[in-house]
Structure formats: structure tokens, C-alpha cells
Amino acid sequence: MIEAVGLGKTFDEFTAVYDLSLSVQAGELLALLGPNGAGKTTTVRMLGAILRPTTGHARVNGHDVVLEADKIRHSMGMLTEQPGLYLRMSGLEYLVFYGRLYGLSDDLIKKRAINLFERFNMPGAYTRRLGEYSKGMRQKVGLIRAMLHDPAVLLLDEPTSAMDPHSAKLVRDAIRELRDDKRTIILCTHNLPEAESLSDRIAIIKRGTIVAEGTAIELKQQLLGQPQIELQVDRYLNGEVEDLSDLVTVEWVGENTIRYRTPDPTVTNPQLVRHLTGLGLGVVSLYEVTQSLEDVYLHVVEETKDV
Amino acid sequence: MESGDSCCSPVSDSELIIMTAITTLLPRKNDWQMAFIVTRREVRDAFRDWRIIIPIFLLTLAFPALMNFTAGRMVGFVEEYGADIIANQLIPFLLLVVGFFPMSFSLVIALETFVGEKERKSLEPLLATPLTNMQLYMGKMMASLVPPLLASYAGMTVYLIALKLSVDWSPTWQLFVQTLLITTIQGFIMVAGAVIISSQTTSVRAANLLASFIIIPMALLIQFEAVAMFWGNHSGLWWLIFGLVLTALVLMRMGTAIFNREELLGRDIDQIRLGWMWQQFWTRFSGKSETGYPNPVAWYRQTFAILGQLRVPIVIMILALIGGAAAGVIVGRMYVLPAGFQAELRGDNIVRNLEQLEMLVGALPYVILAQNVRVLLLMALLGVFTFGVLSILIFMLPIGLIGYIAAQFALAGQNPYTFLLGAILPHAVIEIPALLIAAAAALRWHITVISPPPDRTLSEGFLIAAADFVRLLLGVAVPLLVISAFVEAYVTPQALLHMYGG
Numbered sequence: 032m033i034e035a036v037g038l039g040k041t042f043d044e045f046t047a048v049y050d051l052s053l054s055v056q057a058g059e060l061l062a063l064l065g066p067n068g069a070g071k072t073t074t075v076r077m078l079g080a081i082l083r084p085t086t087g088h089a090r091v092n093g094h095d096v097v098l099e100a101d102k103i104r105h106s107m108g109m110l111t112e113q114p115g116l117y118l119r120m121s122g123l124e125y126l127v128f129y130g131r132l133y134g135l136s137d138d139l140i141k142k143r144a145i146n147l148f149e150r151f152n153m154p155g156a157y158t159r160r161l162g163e164y165s166k167g168m169r170q171k172v173g174l175i176r177a178m179l180h181d182p183a184v185l186l187l188d189e190p191t192s193a194m195d196p197h198s199a200k201l202v203r204d205a206i207r208e209l210r211d212d213k214r215t216i217i218l219c220t221h222n223l224p225e226a227e228s229l230s231d232r233i234a235i236i237k238r239g240t241i242v243a244e245g246t247a248i249e250l251k252q253q254l255l256g257q258p259q260i261e262l263q264v265d266r267y268l269n270g271e272v273e274d275l276s277d278l279v280t281v282e283w284v285g286e287n288t289i290r291y292r293t294p295d296p297t298v299t300n301p302q303l304v305r306h307l308t309g310l311g312l313g314v315v316s317l318y319e320v321t322q323s324l325e326d327v328y329l330h331v332v333e334e335t336k337d338v
Numbered sequence: 339m340e341s342g343d344s345c346c347s348p349v350s351d352s353e354l355i356i357m358t359a360i361t362t363l364l365p366r367k368n369d370w371q372m373a374f375i376v377t378r379r380e381v382r383d384a385f386r387d388w389r390i391i392i393p394i395f396l397l398t399l400a401f402p403a404l405m406n407f408t409a410g411r412m413v414g415f416v417e418e419y420g421a422d423i424i425a426n427q428l429i430p431f432l433l434l435v436v437g438f439f440p441m442s443f444s445l446v447i448a449l450e451t452f453v454g455e456k457e458r459k460s461l462e463p464l465l466a467t468p469l470t471n472m473q474l475y476m477g478k479m480m481a482s483l484v485p486p487l488l489a490s491y492a493g494m495t496v497y498l499i500a501l502k503l504s505v506d507w508s509p510t511w512q513l514f515v516q517t518l519l520i521t522t523i524q525g526f527i528m529v530a531g532a533v534i535i536s537s538q539t540t541s542v543r544a545a546n547l548l549a550s551f552i553i554i555p556m557a558l559l560i561q562f563e564a565v566a567m568f569w570g571n572h573s574g575l576w577w578l579i580f581g582l583v584l585t586a587l588v589l590m591r592m593g594t595a596i597f598n599r600e601e602l603l604g605r606d607i608d609q610i611r612l613g614w615m616w617q618q619f620w621t622r623f624s625g626k627s628e629t630g631y632p633n634p635v636a637w638y639r640q641t642f643a644i645l646g647q648l649r650v651p652i653v654i655m656i657l658a659l660i661g662g663a664a665a666g667v668i669v670g671r672m673y674v675l676p677a678g679f680q681a682e683l684r685g686d687n688i689v690r691n692l693e694q695l696e697m698l699v700g701a702l703p704y705v706i707l708a709q710n711v712r713v714l715l716l717m718a719l720l721g722v723f724t725f726g727v728l729s730i731l732i733f734m735l736p737i738g739l740i741g742y743i744a745a746q747f748a749l750a751g752q753n754p755y756t757f758l759l760g761a762i763l764p765h766a767v768i769e770i771p772a773l774l775i776a777a778a779a780a781l782r783w784h785i786t787v788i789s790p791p792p793d794r795t796l797s798e799g800f801l802i803a804a805a806d807f808v809r810l811l812l813g814v815a816v817p818l819l820v821i822s823a824f825v826e827a828y829v830t831p832q833a834l835l836h837m838y839g840g
Contacts, residue, residue, distance in 0.1 A: 043797070044614040081465050081599050104468045115460035117379070119386045128379045132372065132467040176463065 032057040032184060032215040033078060037087030039239075040073050047073040048239040051087070055232075057183075058213035060206070062220060062230035064328055070239040071219040072112060075186045078217065079109045092184050092215075105133065108182035112189050112219075114173030118162035122148065122172055125161060126179055133180035140179065147175040152201050167198035174202060178209070185209060188219045203229060223324045233324070235331045243331045250327045257292040259320040260300065264288075265313035274310075278303055290320065369473050376469070376477025377484065380451055384485055390447060394489040397440040402497035405432045406504060413505045429501070430513050431567045436497045437521035438560065440489035445528040445552060448482035452536030452597075453545040461602060471598045475533065479590075482529045490521050516575045520563065523582040528552055530589035537596045588725050592788045596796055615801060622805035641813045644779070644806050651778035651785075655733060659774070662734030666741020670749070680750035683757075685838035692831050702827035703820075710819045714773065718780045718807060726784035733777045760837030765826035772818035779807040 033055040040048045048070040055061045063071050076082040078091055080100035088095065094102040117125055123144055130140030148157045151171045156164070161172065174190055190206065191199040206229055210216055220226050226233055227247045235243040235250075243250055257280075264287050272284050279291040279299055293299040296319065304314050365373075384390050409432055413425045455461045464474065494517070501507050509517070531552040532545070539545045559582075566575055625632045625640045632640065674680075681687065695702070713732065721729030740762060744754040783803035790799035 043611060043795070044617070076603065079466055081462070082603060083600060101468055101470065104466060107466075109463070109466040111459070111462045111466065113459040113462075115458060115463050117383060117460060119383055120379075128375065129463075129467065131375045132464075132469055134468075173463070 032059070033061075033089070033091050033217065035074075035078065035087065035089035038074070038077060038084050038089055039086035040070075040077055040082060041085045046239060048077070048084075049086070051236070051240050053234055053241060053244070055215055055217060057215050058210065059231045060210045060216040060218060060229055062218045062226035062233045063236055064220065064223070064226055064233060065236035066332060069236045071236055072188055073239075074236065075109070075188055075217065075219055079107055079186050080104050081109075105180075106182055107184045107186060108177035108180065109185070110173050110177040110187045110190050112192075114169045114176075116161045116164075116169055116172060119160060121160055122153075122157035122164070125172065126157070126176060129176050130179050135180060143179055143181075144175065147178060150205065151175065152198075167194035170194055171198065171202060174205065178205075183214060185214055185216045186219075187216060189221070190218065191220070191222060191225060199225075223328055227324045235328060237332060243327070247324055247327075250324070251322050254327050254330050255322045257294050258296055259290060259292050259322065260296060260317065261288060261290045261320050262303070262307075262317045263315040264307060265315055268312075275303065275306070278306065287315075365472060365476060369470070369476060372469055372473040373476035373480060376464075376474060377480040380478060380481030381484055384447060384451075384481065390443065390485070394440055394443055394485060397443075398489045398493045399496060401439055402436050402493045402500065405436050405497055406500040408432065409501060409507075410504045413507075427568045427570055429507055430509060430517070431564050433494060433497060433509065433513075433517050434520060434560075434563060434567070437490045437494045437517060438524065440493050441486050441521050441525045442528070442556075443489070444482050444486040444525045445532050445549060447486065448478075448529040448532035449536060449542060449545045449549060451478050451482055452533055453539055454542050456536070456602060457541050465599050465602065472594060475594050475597045479529055479533070479593075482532070483525050487522060487525055490525070491518075494518075494521070510572075513572055516572065516579065519579050520575070520582065523579065523586050524556065524559070526586040527582065527589060528556065530586060530593045533593035533597055534589065537593075537601050588788060592725075595789045600795060615797070618798060618801040619805045619808075622802045623809050638813065641809050644810060645775065647806075648775070648778045648782055651781040652774060654730070654781060655774050655778045658730050658734050659737050659770070662737035663741040665734070666738035666743075667745045669738070670742040670745025674749055675746050680746065683747050683750045683752050685752075688838050689835060692834060695831065699827055699831075703823040706823040706826050707819055710769070710773070710823070711816065714776050714780070714811065714815065717777060718783070718811075721780055721784040722787075724784075725788050726781045729777060729780050729784060733773070756837050760834040761830060764830045764833045765822045768818050768825060769822035772815040772822060775818075776807070776811050776815035779803075779810040783807045 033053070035051060035053050038048060038051040039046065051070070051074060053061065063074065065071050073082065077084050077096060078089055080091070080096045080103040083097055088097070090096070091103045092106045094106070096103060117128075120128070123141065126144040127137060127140050130144070131137070135143075144157060148154060151174070153168060153171060156168065161169065164172065170190065170192065171194075174187070177185060177187070187206070191202050194202060203225060206216065206218065210229070210231075218226065218229060230247070232244065232246055233250060234241045243254060245253060259282065260279075267286050268284065268289065272281055272289055275281055275289070275291070279293045281289055281291045283290040300317060304317065307314060409425075409429050412428060413422075416422060416425045455464075469477075498508065532549065535545050535548045535551070539548060563575070563578065566572075566578065620626070625637050631637075682691070713736075717729040717732040720732065721727070740758075744758060747754040747757045783800070783806070786799040786803045787796070790796045791802075794802065
């Protein structure tokens with residue numbers, strides 16, 4: 032549904048994106064993570080046929096981003112980083128204006144707009160001027176604008192930024208519904224738990240190119256290694272650890288705690304417990320150390336810092 | 339695009355620019371429909387802004403009343419001294435002023451609607467819609483023009499009705515139509531200028547500062563119109579209107595070329611990037627590629643390939659050449675030299691005058707070369723600010739002069755062809771192609787501002803065309819001009835002597 036190969040964009044002497052390739056299947060949600068200035072917005076703008084790539088090519092919904100830009104803009108909904116509303120208009124007036132640009136009839140626009148306002152927990156607010164809306168409400172209107180023409184592809188740049196937790200949850204739920212509805216979505220975000228909970232796959236972009244890509248689990252395995260386990264025993268460890276090296280890779284040893292990695296905890300952990308019990312050590316606790324997406328992200332960002 | 343690539347293209351850059359200019363100037367029905375959606379929203383938004391509505395309202399009703407009062411007092415005053423003619427000449431100007439004041443708001447609205455929207459970040463969502471650049475431009479242009487134009491027309495109507503009732507004055511139809519046209523076209527010029535300014539800035543503040551480039555010429559224009567009206571030269575105003583229409587068209591064409599998604603979103607910082615500019619220029623000028631600098635033969639091969647892209651500018655310049663010569667002949671017939679000067683055109687006098695030049699012949703090639711290069715540089719420089727108009731006119735000037743002199747030869751009973759063969763042809767066969775190539779490259783450079791190449795930003799296109807001009811100037815035109823200068827200094831006089839039997 033979205034296919035980019037070797038995409039690059041240079042603004043005069045500044046290269047914002049280079050050699051970026053990605054693929055998003057129909058109904059899939061790809062989260063694009065990256066630090067500020069990494070090239071996320073430029074990538075989204077190129078995929079949204081707003082900016083022309085300097086190098087490479089991309090197809091969205093079967094259309095070339097350069098040759099069929101108008102078709103892409105018709106079939107795609109975009110939430111920009113800042114909602115950019117016209118504050119003197121009411122919510123409904125605003126959406127009628129945008130709906131007309133997509134060739135929708137006024138009746139259809141009103142029907143959809145009112146439904147979406149209710150869905151985003153803002154019933155009745157569409158008659159009020161947008162200037163009276165809170166930041167979160169404005170962001171939701173931006174999302175409604177992107178969804179109004181029922182697009183097959185959605186490009187969402189920071190959809191929950193500036194939202195209170197309740198509003199953010201509503202938006203996330205809506206995005207989840209859109210994904211379940213087999214829409215193709217690219218989600219740019221700094222919110223790592225949001226990316227992990229919503230996305231099918233994650234791509235980390237840094238300095239204009241993708242430096243890591245995969246599901247959250249794949250990325251953790253690829254970048255952080257085997258699962259890490261921490262085990263606590265009931266007395267001081269005195270050299271018993273050396274005997275464990277045949278079973279696991281010991282990473283750190285404390286007074287009565289060891290942390291190790293193992294490719295298959297379901298097999299290794301019972302063996303290890305039996306071994307320690309045999310040595311007369313009582314196992315107090317055994318748990319897998321949580322490796323968050325944040326660890327992955329920081330690992331990737333730090334690793335490529337000086338590249 | 340490297341010059342080598344474009345040599346094989348079936349359509350040259352210049353042809354593409356002309357085709358793009360023509361096609362993008364002709365909106366279709368759907369363009370109007372989409373533009374009206376934008377206009378309707380913008381106008382509605384403007385009418386909700388008291389900062390725009392109150393001044394427009396005051397200028398529509400209060401200002402015409404003030405002007406009416408002024409006109410009434412003035413008529414009464416000058417009648418006391420029997421100088422009715424002064425009032426008759428000033429009242430039409432007041433009509434123009436009444437129309438212009440509300441119209442001047444179009445500049446404020448345009449800056450607000452173009453750069454203001456960019457500053458408030460509401461432009462990007464619009465750019466993500468199916469609107470084309472042209473539709474968006476048209477919509478915003480109409481939105482900037484409609485409220486001030488309506489206010490302007492309303493103000494003029496109020497003024498004229500009141501004037502009719504108070505001092506029984508009404509304009510001639512010609513004056514009325516001229517005032518309406520001048521007011522309307524001035525609005526177009528201000529808005530089109532505002533679009534160009536807006537696309538080059540990132541804030542309303544910066545745009546307001548740059549707006550003086552519009553306000554000052556408009557103020558000068560109003561003064562010029564005041565003089566024309568006071569002089570009573572109303573038929574001359576048609577020429578002014580013609581000039582204004584051309585200016586508006588050029589600015590609008592430039593606006594449609596600049597007002598595109600790339601330019602609007604690609605420019606985040608208002609910064610002069612001299613390093614980048616030099617790099618762009620030098621890379622194009624030197625022909626540098628990933629493999630390094632080309633050798634002189636390859637450089638010349640690339641330079642000659644640029645000529646292939648200059649077909650349309652060369653045709654334009656040839657037409658200007660012919661037009662200049664024809665204009666020279668026509669002017670020559672209209673303004674005949676006095677008999678004493680005509681006598682100087684006889685063969686024996688020419689031979690005598692040539693003999694006097696012999697002592698200067700050593701310095702002559704350098705003087706001729708310096709003059710030709712100076713003219714080319716002047717042409718290039720002035721063309722930048724006039725979208726090539728002055729460069730064409732300057733190119734026509736010497737040819738026009740030759741046409742004029744040839745006509746004088748004919749009127750003096752001499753054979754003009756003898757003069758042309760002896761005094762012009764020997765060096766012109768080298769000089770005219772050299773000037774033609776440089777002038778065509780300069781023209782292509784100048785029109786990139788109005789119509790940049792589709793695959794480049796405005797600044798890139800401008801720098802590349804400038805580099806092409808300098809390349810052809812230094813690589814082709816100047817060497818040819820050196821040769822022609824020596825031919826003109828040493829060969830042409832001999833040919834002239836031969837023709838006139840010296």
C-alpha cells in the first residue's frame with residue numbers, strides 16, 4: 032500500500048532524508064520513531080505528495096508520489112504536526128470547507144462530522160468557534176479533518192501531542208479502530224508506549240534514514256539481545272556462579288543476585304533453579320528484566336550518534 | 339539536470355518553460371470551482387475580522403464624504419479666481435484616490451492570507467488536500483481582491499453620487515472606465531506582488547518589511563497618475579493601463595511559478611546562503627561532476643550543449659533584432675537628419691572622416707570590446723529587475739540605430755546597402771551572433787524568475803541560468819567579440835574605403 036525505495040530529499044544544501052526505504056502493507060500501522068529533526072515530517076510530506084522527492088521513488092495506494100500526486104492527496108488523509116485550524120470558524124464550518132475540497136456533498140460532510148465529533152467525545156462542540164477549543168480538542172478536529180473523506184491511507188504526525196490522557200486514549204482508540212478497519216497508517220510519534228501499543232511494526236529514523244525496523248519484539252531481540260533474567264537467592268554467592276556459565280551467559284553478579292541472558296528461558300530457567308537448589312541455595316525470586324521500546328530507541332539513537 | 343542530459347531531450351528547457359507558462363495561465367472550470375471554495379472561506383473569514391472590516395467600511399463611506407467635501411470647497415475656491423480648469427483636473431484624481439485607498443487593503447489581506455497562514459501553520463493541511471497550486475493561488479488571489487475591490491467600487495460610487503449632487507460634476511465615460519481599470523489593476527499588482535513577497539518570507543513581520551517594495555512603486559505610480567490627470571492627458575492613461583496590465587500579468591505569472599508546495603514548505607528560515615549559492619553557480623559554471631572538473635574540450639562541449647536549450651530565447655532575440663532594425667528605419671523616416679548632416683553621409687566625406695580615425699586605430703579594438711562587454715553586462719543586470727524587458731530593449735537599440743542611419747543614407751540619395759556592406763557586415767557577421775548568444779542566455783536567465791524550471795526551486799533555477807549565461811558570455815561571446823573588435827578596427831575601415839573608393 033505504501034512503498035518507498037531510496038527516497039531522499041534535499042533542501043538546497045541540507046539533506047533532510049536520504050536513501051529511505053520502507054514498505055507498509057494494507058491494514059498495517061507503521062510507527063515512525065525518531066528524534067527531532069530526524070526527517071519524519073519530511074518523509075510524511077513526501078509520502079503525502081506535498082513535497083517532491085529529490086531521489087528515489089514512492090507509491091502510495093498504487094499511485095506514484097510525483098506523477099500522480101493529485102490522486103494520492105485525494106485518497107490520503109493527513110494530520111499535520113500542528114492542527115493549523117481557522118479559529119474564527121466553527122468546527123462544522125471548518126469541516127464543511129475541507130470536505131468540499133474533497134468533493135463531498137454538504138449533507139455527507141455534516142453527517143460524518145457530527146458522528147466523528149461524538150466518537151471523539153465532543154458532542155455538540157461543532158457549533159462552537161475553533162478558537163474556543165482546548166489544545167486537545169483542536170488536535171482531535173485535525174484528526175477528524177484527516178478522516179472526513181474516509182481515506183484508505185492515513186499519515187498521522189504526532190496525533191496525541193498536547194492532549195490530556197483521556198483525550199489521548201480516545202484518539203488512540205480511534206487509531207486502533209482505523210487500523211482494524213484495514214486502513215494503512217503511518218504514525219509519527221515521540222510517544223514510545225503509544226507506538227508499541229498501536230503499531231504492527233516500528234521504524235526508527237535518524238538523520239534522514241531508517242536505522243532499525245521491525246516489530247517491537249523483533250527490535251528488542253535484534254538490538255538488545257537475548258532476554259535478560261534476574262535471579263535472587265537466599266544467601267551470599269561464593270563462587271557458585273562460575274558453575275553456571277555452562278547454562279547461561281552471566282552478565283552481572285551481586286551479593287545474592289545474578290543477572291544473566293539466555294536464548295530460551297523456558298528451558299534454561301528450570302535447569303538453573305534445579306542446579307542452584309542442588310547447591311543448597313534457595314531461590315527467592317526469578318523474573319525477566321523488562322526491556323522497553325525506550326531501551327531499544329535509546330540504544331539505536333545512542334549507537335548511531337557519531338555515525 | 340546536467341547540460342549534457344538536456345541536449346538529448348526532445349523538448350528544451352526554454353520550450354518547456356514557455357509551454358508551462360501558457361498552460362498554467364489557463365485555468366479550467368474545475369480550477370475555478372476549487373478556487374471559489376477557498377475564496378468563499380477566506381472572504382467569510384476576512385469579514386469576521388474587525389481590523390479589516392472597520393477600516394474598509396470607513397474608507398467606503400467616510401473617506402468619499404471627506405473627498406466630496408474637499409472637492410466642493412476646492413471648486414468654490416477656484417471659481418472665485420476663475421480657475422475652473424484646476425478643479426476640473428483635480429476632481430478626477432480625487433476619484434482615483436477614493437478608489438485606491440480601500441484597494442490598498444488588498445495588500446494587507448494578501449500578506450495575511452498568504453504568509454499569515456504559513457505562519458499560523460494552517461497552510462500545510464491545505465497543501466495536503468487535492469487543491470492544485472494554481473487553484474490555491476487563484477482562490478487566495480480572489481479572496482484578497484474581492485473585499486477591497488467591492489469597497490473601492492462602493493466608495494467611488496458614493497463619491498460620484500455625492501459629487502453629482504453637490505457640484506454637478508460627473509466624469510466622462512473614458513475617464514470613468516480608466517479609473518475603474520487603474521484601480522482594479524493596481525489591486526492585482528499589489529496582490530500579485532504580495533504573493534511573491536509572501537512566498538519568500540516566513541513571517542508576517544518580514545513580509546510587511548518587504549512590502550515597501552510594493553508600496554513605494556505604488557506611491558510613485560499614484561503621483562505619476564496625478565500628473566497625467568492634472569495634465570489632462572487622459573488618452574495617455576491608456577498606455578499606462580497597458581503597462582499596468584503587462585506588469586500585473588508578469589507578476590501573476592511569477593506568483594503562480596513561485597506559489598508551489600516546494601517553495602512554501604521548503605523555506606523555513608529567511609537566510610542568505612552565500613556558500614550554497616556560490617557552490618550551485620560554480621558547479622554549473624565549471625561543469626564539475628563527481629569525477630572532477632572537465633578538460634577544456636569537454637567544458638566547451640557542455641557549453642555548446644547549452645545553446646540547444648536557447649532556441650526560444652534566440653528566436654525572440656532574432657525577432658527583436660528585426661523589430662529593432664525596422665523601428666530604426668521607421669523612426670529614420672519620421673525624423674530626417676538636417677541637410678548639413680546628410681551631406682556627411684556622402685562617400686567622400688566618409689572617407690575623409692575615416693582618415694581622421696587612423697591615429698586612434700591602436701586603441702580602437704579595446705574601446706569597441708569594452709563597449710560591447712559593457713552593454714552586455716548592462717543588459718544582463720537591468721534585465722534581472724525587469725524580467726528581461728530592458729535587456730531586449732537594450733539589444734534592440736544599436737540595431738535600431740543602424741536601421742536609422744541606413745534610412746538616412748537612403749533619404750540622402752545614397753545606397754544604404756553599400757553602407758551596410760562596408761561599415762557593418764565585416765564585423766557584424768561575428769559580433770551579432772556573439773551578442774545574440776549572450777542576449778538569449780541573459781533572457782533565459784531573466785525569465786527563470788517568472789517561470790522557473792519545473793524540476794528546480796526558484797533559487798536553483800535562477801543560479802543555474804545565471805551560470806549558463808556567464809559560461810556562454812565568457813566562453814563564447816567574449817572571445818567572438820574580441821575577434822569582431824579587431825575586425826571592426828582593422829578590416830571594416832578598409833572595406834568601407836573599398837566600397838567608397840577611398
